[in-house]
Amino acid sequence: GILVITEGVFGMSGKVGSLDEIVKMKEDFNFRILCDDAHGFGTMGPTGAGVPELLNCMDGIDLYFSTFAKSMASIGGFVAADKDIVMYLKYNMRSQIYAKALPMPFVVGGMKRLELIKKHPEFREKLWENVHALQQGLRERGFDIGETTSPVTPVFLHGDYELTHVVGLVQDLRENMGVFCSIVTYPVVPKGQIMLRIIPTASHTLEDVEYTMNCFKIVQDKLTAGVYRQIAEKFIEEQTKQLDFA
Template structure:
């Protein structure tokens, strides 16, 4: 009898992995064509913010989000080493229990100073910052109006929070207003936007969008992950650059881009914001960042306050690369350089992967971005410039793209 029951269970048991079969097949087809796995690259040694050893050869890094090149800053590294000596390797606890050290308070104070805001809350990752803040402030009965191209962490925060989610066409102010107009009177409303959208590197018309949001009584959250440190007179992001930062209720950011380490944060001027430390589950139920990480982040943020020359050089790199790739015949994600991200549009995944590999053979690493992460099912080679890329390196990169593009038949 027992054996019969076991057989029946075996026959009806569903393979929980079957839902991934199309993706498994796509990956197998890609690897069968002889292409190196573009999602399995190992960096054997990192030599600087712009160069690493990959597959035994020196490779220029153009896909790391290390926008301000802070990962090898001597002061940042020294702060991390000192914190390791003084506080050990980790906190082994949540921020609301034993996981708040002097460094956690110091980095939150640095963020408040950087943004000129009253409150800052640091999470263990940028993903958790979006997950935690969005799911906590917008719940059942509330409405979230967001750009269709929003980051996965934003969508996951919406899903976890159980609010009614209303997406609108990318960067379309009129479509956003149409959605807001339909929301019932008196309902809680949160509009979520990004300063820089990470796939194409385009910026949002935040000033106009925020004005519309406020017209309908909505609170506004702006994710400045890809603009902090670089865009705006003081590096506070697109909202600062468009002179509307004071109208933003919540700014979300990350330490894993311009700051050069790992972690996430939210800054706000809302008078009740501190209650979030007790009600935000991804904050309460996660171990806090190691002391060495918050020490490096704090030092980096304070240095970014006075990084005007670095910002100017990064803009110069962005303009040069955009112009060079366009003149070489590549199709780019934006007509003009709008950020440190320049996306090169590929005809399809197969040729995109071949181009990625050809660039790697040239000694250049870029990101291969594919559906469903990309808008409109595009395959992209995503270039992330760094303030530490020299003018000579940028010219080298243009030459590498040109040679690889001709080899693969893209241009």
């Protein structure tokens, strides 16, 4: 048979996949769908059940996969499917057969986190309040965040910048401003493109969001002015001298 594998939320762009349209295609083509909803589970849909719930196509998903490492801030993951499929995976999947079970504290913690997701929609509402404030504010400040429709917030850097320049920017954010974000480069994104990725949480305040946006504006101005380029060139020059001396 044919297995179509897709994501609920595409982890780099933040865009929600067209799951409902893919499910409709099952009427004309004989295939199964595996949905990796790592970024959608706990954050998307009326109850946090993910993108299939958001798009009202859960019944059309044959295998639903997600992780405990995103919205549940833990380790591990799960596959939800018909019992026969789950039993097949249980006794045929190498990562299952040769792996140990999750330690009990993580299992209990995961169950408690699942309970919080189900019983406290206000956490998700707060998350989305922060998401909308961050993404709208970044756009208003002239940042290109693509077409994200999820908490995943990419920030695309346009210009003749090398990775060493952006490393300095990220270090400045983290070490001097207390703002953490990750750098995404080729092959995850196309060659010549550099992307920063930030994801707000429900525990952030709107003041945190405002501060973060202001910090991004500061480092963007420094990047444009060539500050990080000069730092990178100086560092490379010093390292080269040390190698020559050695």
